[in-house]
Amino acid sequence: MPIRIPDDLPARKTLEDEGVNVMDSSRAARQDIRPLEIGLLNLMPNKERTETQFTRLIGSTPLQVDLTLVRVTEHQSKNTPEDYLNSFYSTWEEVRNRKFDGFIVTGAPIANIPFEEVRYWPEMLDIMDWTQTNVHHTMFICWGAQAALHHFHGTKRYRMAEKAFGVFRHEVVNTRSPYLRGFSDSPMIPVSRYNDIDRTTLGPDLEVLIDNPDIGISMLGDEKHRAVHFLNHLEYDNRSLADEYDRDISAGLTTPPPANLFPNGDTTATPENRWRSHAHLLFQNWINEIYQTTPYDMAEIGYETSKTGA
Numbered sequence: 117m118p119i120r121i122p123d124d125l126p127a128r129k130t131l132e133d134e135g136v137n138v139m140d141s142s143r144a145a146r147q148d149i150r151p152l153e154i155g156l157l158n159l160m161p162n163k164e165r166t167e168t169q170f171t172r173l174i175g176s177t178p179l180q181v182d183l184t185l186v187r188v189t190e191h192q193s194k195n196t197p198e199d200y201l202n203s204f205y206s207t208w209e210e211v212r213n214r215k216f217d218g219f220i221v222t223g224a225p226i227a228n229i230p231f232e233e234v235r236y237w238p239e240m241l242d243i244m245d246w247t248q249t250n251v252h253h254t255m256f257i258c259w260g261a262q263a264a265l266h267h268f269h270g271t272k273r274y275r276m277a278e279k280a281f282g283v284f285r286h287e288v289v290n291t292r293s294p295y296l297r298g299f300s301d302s303p304m305i306p307v308s309r310y311n312d313i314d315r316t317t318l319g320p321d322l323e324v325l326i327d328n329p330d331i332g333i334s335m336l337g338d339e340k341h342r343a344v345h346f347l348n349h350l351e352y353d354n355r356s357l358a359d360e361y362d363r364d365i366s367a368g369l370t371t372p373p374p375a376n377l378f379p380n381g382d383t384t385a386t387p388e389n390r391w392r393s394h395a396h397l398l399f400q401n402w403i404n405e406i407y408q409t410t411p412y413d414m415a416e417i418g419y420e421t422s423k424t425g426a
Contacts, residue, residue, distance in 0.1 A: 130168050152179055152407060154181050154403075155211065156171075160222050184206060186208055190239045212242075225259075228310070252418075258309065265345055271318060271319075273312065274311065283307070295325065299398075303326070308357060313333050322336045323338075358377060
């Protein structure tokens with residue numbers, strides 16, 4: 117079944133061109149099943165690109181999903197016009213009294229700033245606590261995952277000797293996790309980060325689901341907080357790492373080309389997408405698990421006993 121997004125959202129045309137089943141508001145109103153309510157807190161500066169990446173994956177589910185795009189209230193975007201944000205996004209203050217079956221918190225390009233010095237950190241603290249009362253299951257991505265691990269578990273991060281940058285083979289540690297059904301044993305996953313998680317600070321409430329001993333942990337299950345933490349970027353399209361590399365070179369940085377992205381290492385060639393199928397599989401599994409476990413009465417969300425397994 118389709119995903120319902122705002123009728124005029126620019127991502128709609130891209131998704132329709134790719135064959136994603138997108139539903140308009142009038143058609144959605146005629147459906148007699150309860151759609152899943154999923155929120156996307158988009159912390160990335162290029163809102164349109166990021167929302168397209170996530171809606172592409174959410175929209176591949178056979179279930180009907182109502183997607184709400186959310187932004188932090190206490191932050192003025194420098195890269196997205198205010199008219200665009202007012203047209204397609206709700207602030208967290210505007211949705212804080214709502215309940216969601218699923219909620220996604222994206223990464224943010226603020227890896228070098230201590231959490232407590234991030235300008236909207238007080239609001240992030242409220243949002244993370246709010247997921248425990250108003251959201252059935254949350255997926256924290258990249259910086260969002262680091263922030264949630266820091267807040268909920270006191271997990272420490274550290275600066276790596278060099279940036280982990282490229283597409284790397286990982287190991288599926290828990291093949292029985294409902295979120296990893298159908299995954300191959302060693303999926304390729306895009307990575308772009310300067311920080312890694314200190315494994316010695318992982319508490320007993322966290323379970324490593326996907327790992328790479330050289331690049332770092334990729335995914336953690338957090339049943340206590342009805343969450344998964346994905347530290348890398350399966351949502352990326354085939355140009356995401358390449359464009360980041362081009363920006364670094366244009367800025368005069370000596371960033372090496374992303375590993376295992378370009379055919380034969382040729383940075384003029386079209387990047388190869390070696391992770392697309394696993395990206396779709398992860399989000400379909402996540403949404404299916406939400407569908408199987410979320411209360412039909414949304415008023416019960418936040419009070420239910422967690423039935424989701426990590």
